Amino acid sequence: MTMRVKNAVRRVTMGAAAVSLAILGSGTAHAATGTLDFYGPGVQKLTDPKDGQCYNVVVGDYGDKRVTNNTNKPIHWYAYDNCSGDEGHAVLPGATGVSSETWWPIVQIRSVKIG
Structure with a gap:
């Protein structure tokens, strides 16, 4: 392989690595x-x-009733602190998640996880 070809291969390889x-x-x-x-x-x-x-996201003794997701990523809300318990309820970007219209404050949003 000539030096010119080797240099061309190196440039392509380095360019691909930079893009990656x-x-x-x-x-x-x-x-x-x-x-x-x-x-x-x-x-x-x-x-x-x-x-x-x-x-x-607890304020005082109670968690929240609703969360509106005005971000560009989905979120999950949980009825327990530290995103624990059952798998969180998903709220897509632009949507609002509601804990419970009837059972709040028994069911409340106490923590959220992004992504």
């Missing part, structure tokens, strides 16, 4: 863009929450 790194990123957590708006004992807002992170 740019696409895959560093593997760190990314934030969802937008807000989560909670309604219950008080209105609270969570801005640009981190993907994969669990947030406890």
Whole structure:
């Protein structure tokens, strides 16, 4: 193989590696863009929450009744702290999740997980 061909192969290989790194990123957590708006004992807002992170959202003794997902990622809400218990209820971007119109505050949103 000539030196010119070897150099061309190296440039193509290095270019492909750079593109792969740019696409895959560093593997760190990314934030969802937008807000989560909670309604219950008080209105609270969570801005640009981190993907994969669990947030406890209890105000005082009670969790929230509704959460509106104004982010670009789905979320899951849980009736227990620390995103524990049964698998969370999914809320897609642009949608509102309701714990219970009838049973709140017995059933309440106590934590949410992004992604």
